[in-house]
Amino acid sequence: MIEAIINEIAQRKNYLEGAILETIYFGGGTPSVLNKNHLARIMEAIFSNYKISLSREITLEANPDDLTSEYLSDIVRLGFNRLSIGVQSFYQDDLKLMNRTHDSEQAKRCIHASRDAGLTNLNVDLIYGFPGLTMKKWDYNICKIIELDVEHLSAYHITYEPGTRLYYLKRKSKLQEAKESASIEQYKLLKSKMQDQGYIHYEISNFAKEGYYSKHNVAYWTGQSYLGIGPSAHSFNGFSRQWNISKNMSYILGVKKERDFSVEEMINDKTKYHELVMTNLRTMWGVDLQHIENSFDNKIVFHFNSVANRFFESGDLRMSEGRICLTDKGMLIADYITKEMFLE
Numbered sequence: 001m002i003e004a005i006i007n008e009i010a011q012r013k014n015y016l017e018g019a020i021l022e023t024i025y026f027g028g029g030t031p032s033v034l035n036k037n038h039l040a041r042i043m044e045a046i047f048s049n050y051k052i053s054l055s056r057e058i059t060l061e062a063n064p065d066d067l068t069s070e071y072l073s074d075i076v077r078l079g080f081n082r083l084s085i086g087v088q089s090f091y092q093d094d095l096k097l098m099n100r101t102h103d104s105e106q107a108k109r110c111i112h113a114s115r116d117a118g119l120t121n122l123n124v125d126l127i128y129g130f131p132g133l134t135m136k137k138w139d140y141n142i143c144k145i146i147e148l149d150v151e152h153l154s155a156y157h158i159t160y161e162p163g164t165r166l167y168y169l170k171r172k173s174k175l176q177e178a179k180e181s182a183s184i185e186q187y188k189l190l191k192s193k194m195q196d197q198g199y200i201h202y203e204i205s206n207f208a209k210e211g212y213y214s215k216h217n218v219a220y221w222t223g224q225s226y227l228g229i230g231p232s233a234h235s236f237n238g239f240s241r242q243w244n245i246s247k248n249m250s251y252i253l254g255v256k257k258e259r260d261f262s263v264e265e266m267i268n269d270k271t272k273y274h275e276l277v278m279t280n281l282r283t284m285w286g287v288d289l290q291h292i293e294n295s296f297d298n299k300i301v302f303h304f305n306s307v308a309n310r311f312f313e314s315g316d317l318r319m320s321e322g323r324i325c326l327t328d329k330g331m332l333i334a335d336y337i338t339k340e341m342f343l344e
Helices: 002-011 036-049 069-077 092-095 104-116 133-150 165-171 180-196 215-221 249-255 269-280 289-295 298-313 334-341
Strands: 020-026 051-062 082-086 120-128 153-158 201-202 206-208 235-236 242-243 260-267 317-320 323-326
Touching: 002 036, 002 092, 002 249, 020 036, 020 215, 020 269, 036 069, 036 165, 036 235, 051 215, 069 104, 082 104, 092 104, 104 120, 104 133, 104 249, 120 133, 153 180, 180 201, 206 298, 206 334, 269 289, 269 334, 298 334
Parallel strands: 020 051, 051 082, 082 120, 120 153
Antiparallel strands: 153 206, 201 206, 235 242, 242 260, 317 323
8 A cells, every 4th residue: 555655646746737735634544553664655755756845734644542652753753743633532431432442541641742742733633513422521622622722623513424333323223313402502612612712713613723724624625736645535636626446455456557546527617616615615714706706607606696695684694805704603504505505
């Protein structure tokens, strides 16, 4: 797999047409299972084939139980300057429910160890909206993030993905989904407490201190080009979207033969419009009305304005300096608003 990833990095070096890379992100799964030699070889391939910005952001997604002091020192030496830690909860019973391999103490210790290793840009993932999460427990999780003084928080509502323990328990009627009203109250508490502490709510699920937005994710949300490497990885160059096959062995063999390991789709105006609305509306910057008018035909512009006017009247959208943004009320139904803005 490492050989295939390194080979794909070289094979696709012209995909971004010589652009200077601002961000490098090791994610999508659990890249922290890779040892320092694996990571070093991949980093060497990237730096050998691409131009890299001096102000680059290099992120590693990690599980708390992988983050020993030695491992953290290794990744810092390799050039990683941002760490995204999948804590999910600081309660042991919640971690057990989600079938996580780390414990609550490891979740706290790895953050302190990251600081000791010299990392000054940390993201922590939390999950809410799952059965058994009381407001008291959720408040504690948020307060712990504030106490640990992390630069960035990503808080996601629970999803029941096929193949997970939660999905199995739900399917077997061994657990019941939490009430929507409870999820809404948890989200409101999250937003209130983080903003009170000076964190900027710059995307529906993301909060950051000033200057610590995820550069990588902002690039996605604002429609910039990116290259994805590895099984299931997606790429976008402004004109087409490309994604690699998901099966590991098929991917490895495809890269070796330099063919048949990815699928490409040209993006038409309808898809461009849908993706723009879906991503931009989630952010505090919203959708640039002038950009909509300059980029799409009158039919799409008319549809967008008509739907936006409905949600202005209901108080779910607002206009700010030529940009259409979600209000606090609108954030609670963002998916519905986006769906309404989509074309038939």
